[in-house]
Amino acid sequence: MNSQDQTNRSRRPVKPRKRRGIPWWAWFFVGLIGLGGLLYGVDLAMSEGKVPRGVTVGGVDISGVDKSQAEQRLRNDLGERTRQPVTVLAGNMSSTIEPAKSGMQVDWGATVDQAGQQPLNPITRIRSFFETREVGIISKITDEGLNRSLNRVERELTRDAENAKLSVGADGKADIKEDKPGQTVDRELLDTEVRENWLNTDGRVNVEATITPADADKDAAERAAKQYVKPATAKNLVFHGRDKVDGVITPQNWHEILTFKVDGGEFMPEWNSEKAQEILSEQLSSTEVEYRDASFEFNGDDITVVPSKDGVEIKWKETLGDLQGKALDKKQRDHEVVYEDKKAEYTTEQAKKAHFDDVVGTFTTGGFSGPSGTNIRRVAEMVNGAIVLPGETFSLNGHTGPRGTAQGFVESGIIIDGHAGKAVGGGISQFATTLYNASYFAGMEDVAHTPHSYYISRYPAGREATVYEGAIDLKFKNPFDTPVRITTDVSGDSVTVRLHGVKQVDVESIPGERTNPTSPKKMELDGDDCSPSSGAPGFTITDTRVVKDLKGKELSRETQRTVYDPQPIVSCK
Incomplete structure (x- = not known):
């Protein structure tokens, strides 16, 4: 290509480029944003002060x-x-x-x-x-x-x-x-x-x-039930007694005999032998014979010996033995009852040799009247004629039993908290003191006696006793080989107790000096049962009992010490 052609080409007219505008969709979004802003503003304005949506x-x-x-x-x-x-x-x-x-x-x-x-x-x-x-x-x-x-x-x-x-x-x-x-x-x-x-x-x-x-769960209980309850209740456990009489522990009885306690997470059995004995005893009682000591019946001056009787008793310890072993043994369910002869402790022969001709101990006290006298007479009636066999212990509370109005006792004086008061059966302590002294001089063995808290002048100091039903008792034991009989006599304002039997000892009482005096305190009380008192000093005293045989040989010498509180000076409001 020549230069002329290039010049001509460069001179050709150039068409102007067409100018582009903003796309429609851009205007749409601008409008949408504007509308959104408008709506946002309206929504915000309308929601002002309200809880958010x-x-x-x-x-x-x-x-x-x-x-x-x-x-x-x-x-x-x-x-x-x-x-x-x-x-x-x-x-x-x-x-x-x-x-x-x-x-x-x-x-x-x-x-x-x-x-x-x-x-x-x-x-x-x-x-x-x-x-x-x-x-x-x-x-x-x-x-x-x-x-x-x-x-x-x-x-x-x-x-x-x-x-x-x-x-x-x-x-x-x-x-x-x-x-x-x-x-x-x-x-x-x-x-x-x-x-x-x-x-x-x-x-x-x-x-x-x-x-x-x-500690112990249901599984442990089930294990114990299988190990103990199941075999124990499988069959009757039979104990063969005399005269073809049997005692039977049935499966239904075991709920009274077999119980369990927890130990280390396991249930351990406890076998109540006493309950087993009770169940069997009801069935086997006819095979036992109760022994009886010889005794006496009195009709005036006539004495009749009631013969002794030997007995037969079941030896329960040997009979039941290993109760657990017996209960769990599935094969051996039959056992023999073991018996023993029970001889009378005081025989007919001994009783026939006995007599009550000697007064082995006697004592008298007096100075009572009114309600106290009523109670003393009543308790004397109850004790009169009582027999204390060789080796036997006599208990005043045990012999009389309850001492209330139903038994004929009345309200009378007693000592309460160191001063005088009243209660049904009051005054019986005078009888107790009289009985204590009679047994003292009879050579009886003192088992239990309690002195009064303060001294009462009608009793021998250091040689007296009080009683209170259910709490304080008078007891003595017959240490001899012959029985004694207690007799009582109430006359006027005095009571006498005698022990009759075979005299074997002489007894002497040696009182000591009164020492360590203490002064009484003053008290002011009210109430209808208040009893004024001028009081009395307290003191300490000893009493020595010397027991000798009938030839004068000393057998024993015992000293007891008694401390008496001062009797308070009481005034009544």
Whole structure:
């Protein structure tokens, strides 16, 4: 190509380029943004001061209303529910809390405030059309009221572990009760859970419990039942007595004999031999013969000997022996009863040699009258004629039994708390002192006697006794090989007690000096039974009893020491 051609080509006219405008879709988006901004502004303006959209409290929608309306709506919809009892669950135990009584309320205003302010983020506002946001309820709790309720709830959610129970039923079968685990709850955790969850929609608060297993569970009970109850109750356990009389422990009897205790997580058997003996004794009693000592019957001056009788008794220790071994032996279910002869301790021959011609001990006291005399006469009647066999112990309380109005006794003087008072049967201590001295000089063995708390002048100092039904007794034992008979005589204001038998000893009483005097205290009493007293000093005294045989040989010498309290000076209001 030549240069001319290039020049011509460069001179050709150039067409102007067409100018492009803003695309339609750009205008569309600009308009959409503008509309969105307008709607955002309108929405924000209309929502000012109102609860944000999509907010719920306890399932109640409070969005789009002002705070006062939201608060009222919550009161209306949730108020009743928040006053209902709350169930607290721990393990398999439960308790309840009444909110009103426990100082638990809802702070409605704070709950609404928790919903927050209107969000400025347009994306958040758009999402609120499609999403909900649950806001928790805020509580207002009084510590004192809640703590009081939680103390109770803690107790009700706590229990000790209970072992399984094993017993033999009346039907002869094992009776097993399941064990119960113990549990405790942590007090701080309980407080936290209740505070945070008492407004749960289901009305329940769950608290974790610490579980403590029982020492002995149901499995242990079942093992013991198989090992002990099953073989023991399989068949009758038979004890063959004399004269073809049998005693039988049936399967139904074992509930009285076989019990269990827990030891080391296992049930260990306890065999009640006494109960087994009781069951068998009722059936075998006809095979025994009760022994009887010789005794005496008096008709005036005539004495008749009631003969002794030898007996036969079952030796229960040897008969029952290894009760567990017998009970668990499935093959050997028959056993022989073991007997022993029981000889009379005081025989007819001994009784025939005895006599009551000698007065071996006697004593007299006096100075009583009125109600005391009535009681002394009555107790003397009850004791008159009593026989104390060789080696036997006589008990005044045991011989007379109750001494109340039904037995003919009346109210009379006694000593109460160191001063004079009254009670039914009062005055009998004078008879006790008389009997004590008669037995003293008869050479009887002192088993039990109690001096008065302060000295009474009509009795020998250091050689007297008081009694009180059920508490203070007078007892003495016959140490000789011959019996003694007690006789009594009440005449006027005096009572005499004599012990009759075979005289074998002479007895002497040697009183000591009164020492260690103590001064009386003053007392002022009221009441109809108050008895004024001028009082008397207390002191200490000894008494020595010397026992000699009939040839004068000393057999024993015993000294007893008695301390008397001062008798108080009593004035009556």
